[in-house]
Amino acid sequence: MAYASRAAPHLRAECRSSVTDTGLPSGPAVPYSFARTATASELAAGYEQVAAGEGTGEEVSVAGRLMLIRRQGRLLFATLRDSTGTIQLFATSDRTPELASLARLSLGDWVGATGEIVRTKRGELSVLVSSWVLLARARRGFGDKWRGISDVETRYRQREADLWANPSTRSVFVLRSKMISLIRSWLEERGFMEVETPVLHAVAGGALARPFRTHHNALDQDFYLRIAPELFLKRLVVGGFEKVYEIGRVFRNEGISPRHNPEFTILELYEAYADYHEAMALTEDLVSYLAVSIRGTATIAYDGRELDLSPPWRRATMVDLVSERVGEDASLEVGRDALSLMASRNGIEVLGSWGPGKILLECYEKLVEPGLWGPVFVCDYPLEVSPLARAHRSRSGYVERFEAVVAGRELANAFSELVDPDDQRERFEAQLAERLSGDEEAMAVDEEYLRALEHGLPPTAGLGIGIDRLAMILAGVSNIREVVLFPTLRPSAGMPAQDVVSSEDVGD
RNA sequence: GCGCCUCUAGCUCAACGGCAGAGCAACGGACUCUUAAUCCGCAGGUUCUGGGUUCAAAUCCCAGGAGGCGCACCA
Numbered sequence: 001m002a003y004a005s006r007a008a009p010h011l012r013a014e015c016r017s018s019v020t021d022t023g024l025p026s027g028p029a030v031p032y033s034f035a036r037t038a039t040a041s042e043l044a045a046g047y048e049q050v051a052a053g054e055g056t057g058e059e060v061s062v063a064g065r066l067m068l069i070r071r072q073g074r075l076l077f078a079t080l081r082d083s084t085g086t087i088q089l090f091a092t093s094d095r096t097p098e099l100a101s102l103a104r105l106s107l108g109d110w111v112g113a114t115g116e117i118v119r120t121k122r123g124e125l126s127v128l129v130s131s132w133v134l135l136a137r138a139r140r141g142f143g144d145k146w147r148g149i150s151d152v153e154t155r156y157r158q159r160e161a162d163l164w165a166n167p168s169t170r171s172v173f174v175l176r177s178k179m180i181s182l183i184r185s186w187l188e189e190r191g192f193m194e195v196e197t198p199v200l201h202a203v204a205g206g207a208l209a210r211p212f213r214t215h216h217n218a219l220d221q222d223f224y225l226r227i228a229p230e231l232f233l234k235r236l237v238v239g240g241f242e243k244v245y246e247i248g249r250v251f252r253n254e255g256i257s258p259r260h261n262p263e264f265t266i267l268e269l270y271e272a273y274a275d276y277h278e279a280m281a282l283t284e285d286l287v288s289y290l291a292v293s294i295r296g297t298a299t300i301a302y303d304g305r306e307l308d309l310s311p312p313w314r315r316a317t318m319v320d321l322v323s324e325r326v327g328e329d330a331s332l333e334v335g336r337d338a339l340s341l342m343a344s345r346n347g348i349e350v351l352g353s354w355g356p357g358k359i360l361l362e363c364y365e366k367l368v369e370p371g372l373w374g375p376v377f378v379c380d381y382p383l384e385v386s387p388l389a390r391a392h393r394s395r396s397g398y399v400e401r402f403e404a405v406v407a408g409r410e411l412a413n414a415f416s417e418l419v420d421p422d423d424q425r426e427r428f429e430a431q432l433a434e435r436l437s438g439d440e441e442a443m444a445v446d447e448e449y450l451r452a453l454e455h456g457l458p459p460t461a462g463l464g465i466g467i468d469r470l471a472m473i474l475a476g477v478s479n480i481r482e483v484v485l486f487p488t489l490r491p492s493a494g495m496p497a498q499d500v501v502s503s504e505d506v507g508d
Numbered sequence: 509g510c511g512c513c514u515c516u517a518g519c520u521c522a523a524c525g526g527c528a529g530a531g532c533a534a535c536g537g538a539c540u541c542u543u544a545a546u547c548c549g550c551a552g553g554u555u556c557u558g559g560g561u562u563c564a565a566a567u568c569c570c571a572g573g574a575g576g577c578g579c580a581c582c583a
Contacts, residue, residue: 053541070546073539092540107533121541143519144532146544150520153575165519209582254582255509264583403583410583441582466583479576490574 030135034112037061041084043117043125052123055116062087062127063112063135065164068145071103077126078102080111081164089113090126097131107145108138108164156487169482175294176471176483180247182293183267183467186286192243192269197232199225199249205449206230206388208441209252212262225251229268230388230462234417235452237270237460245269247467258479259409262488265467270417274461276400279414280377283404283463284311287375287411287470294474302407302473305373313375313404321368321378322360330363332356332382332397339363353437357382357397374405387427387443388462389415404465407473414463421453 038046038060050056064082074093079086093099095115105111113132119125140161143149148165155162155169162169184194202221204211206228215222229246236244251263271278288298288309298310322330326346330339336356343350343359348366350359360382372378380392381401389399400416418424428445435442471483481487 068542068544070542070544071539072542072545075540075542077542077545079543088543090541094540122543124541124543126541141518141533144521144544145519146532147520151515151575153515154519156575161519207583250583252583255580257582258577260582266583413583464583469583 030137031112031133034063034133034135035061036063036112039084040064040080040082040087043087043127044085047117047119047125050117050119050125052119053121055118055128058117059115059130060117060127061112061114062089064110065138066105066107066109066111067164069103069105069107074099076103077120077124078105078111080113080127088120088124088126089129089132090115090118090120090124091129091132096129102129102132105134106138106141108140108142110135110138152481153489156481156489159485172471172475172477172482173485175475179290179294179471179474180467182290183247183286186289187245187269190243192245192271193241195233195236195241195244195246196248197226197229197236197246201226203444203446203448205443205446207250207252208387208443210254210440212251212253227252228266228464230464231446231449233268233270234457234460234462235449237272238452238455238457242272242458243270256488258481259469261468261480261484264480264484267465267467268463270460270462272458272460275416275459276379276402276414276461279461279463280313280315280402280404281311282461283377283412283414283465284309284313284375286465287404287406290470290474300474300476302476303478305407307373307375307407307473309375309406313377315377315379315402317380318360318364318368318378318382319380321372322363325367326363330360332360353434355382355384357384361385369405369410370408372405373408375411376405377402378405384430386415387431388418388424390418390420391423409469410466411469411473412463412465414461417457417460417462419453419457419459421450424453425450 040062043060043062047056062080062082064080064087066078067081067086068079070077076089076091076096076099078089078091080089089111091099091102096102111132112135113127113129115128115130117125118128142161142165149155149162155166159169163173188194200214200216200223201211202223204224204227206226207230209227211224211227213222213224228250229248233244233246245267247265247267249263250266253262254260256262269282271282288311291298291300291309299306299308301307319331326342328342330342332339336359339356339359340350343363346363346367348362350362354362364378369378379402380395380398381389381403383389383391383397383399386399386401389401392398392400402414403410404412404414418427425445428443428450431443432445435444468480468483472478472480475483477483
């Protein structure tokens, strides 16, 4: 490959002697499987009572990666790590075959070992090795055995190295996985059904964002990677699935920051016969449940501050929050001119194309949101900036929509869904007008969705929760890349700029 | 997109205009209860890349690359 010479300095097989040099089996000679009978955590839990210096007479087979090795002449101690924890291997010249070869293994090698469960004189539960097998050589080391890998670029680009060098990284992703599993079971218990909707969209709808574009060759048709699953999910409610949810990846062609990855995971759920008040209750119940399940308490520390996720969360309208901040009535009723003046007085530049709703939203986002710690439901957005939400039942110009702000960040967005097809068409057309005037994030008219609404969408509450941000809060990390296994990065130098195989060459 | 900062051995870091170094890893050796074991030895470099200034550049300057943070945009 063209880039092999650039990569050569890193392919330093010579920094570790080749496998044949040490008399160990070469790659193809390692076994195809290993019959493990116990994990590290099972041993720790099951043999707690074994006293120091005692054996058990029970034999197990363990497997994992060699993390530490302490050679002691004709004795050897090694720390073996599997996905559940660590277990010490204890090898002696009279019990362990090929001790010299075992002692020549490197940190990072994968080993399977069989032997009696014992506790050493110094009190460490161990497997007294009576047979062992090399399962894989680690031709590359994993860095400093005490300090791990701290270079963030290495950690993100080579996550596999990060995961085995840094236990805290492992625990974050275990937490994320557990969180998603808990969300699924919690929703299933409440009668929600998980569905999968298309990622390739002919019209990128359901949110205000710039999409990624791609192309289908056989159809000779451009598609967009979805920016939200929203419209398809509501079509399923039209079809009679009254409680549906999807946990999936969405793609937004926007900036990368500690809080934004171009592809991220969203939970969207829709519940027929419910409104946004019920979505608020569901949100606070779910999030506090997750905190208690994962952290043991609903009051957690984040970013050095306390965050009490116990329900009920504060409810506040956007108008009240902005009015309180600027010290005057910021409602839409005062009119565009008054709002515009108010915004200018508070240092916000107002564009001529903005309506009063956009001005209010801008004031909220610039003046209020940065100071909100939460958890708080910010309610009743201007209709003008909410093309998929249903008009407020008692306040003209507003919609029944909220965003949940937790730890100073938007965590969820929800509304009483707009169900009227004529109203929806007007909203789409207003969006189209904005699009034509240059707003690349404005929505397009989705005729298929409008047709679905004509079949009848019952009153429905819709809720979207950013799974990555929720994981950040529960894991106590402040960078989204810490909860995304392989975050989006610019391809590193030396990698081919483009796939050398053209799309036509890829078979099906 | 803009601003600031970072890039030195496989990893973690020194050296900050004057001979590129340490710890860990790797490699060779000693050691029968270790816990980051210890000890002895050996080896390891395009100092991100390309220019420039200088007697002399890892160090100063310019351009580029990658990354981090902030701003903008956004969720």
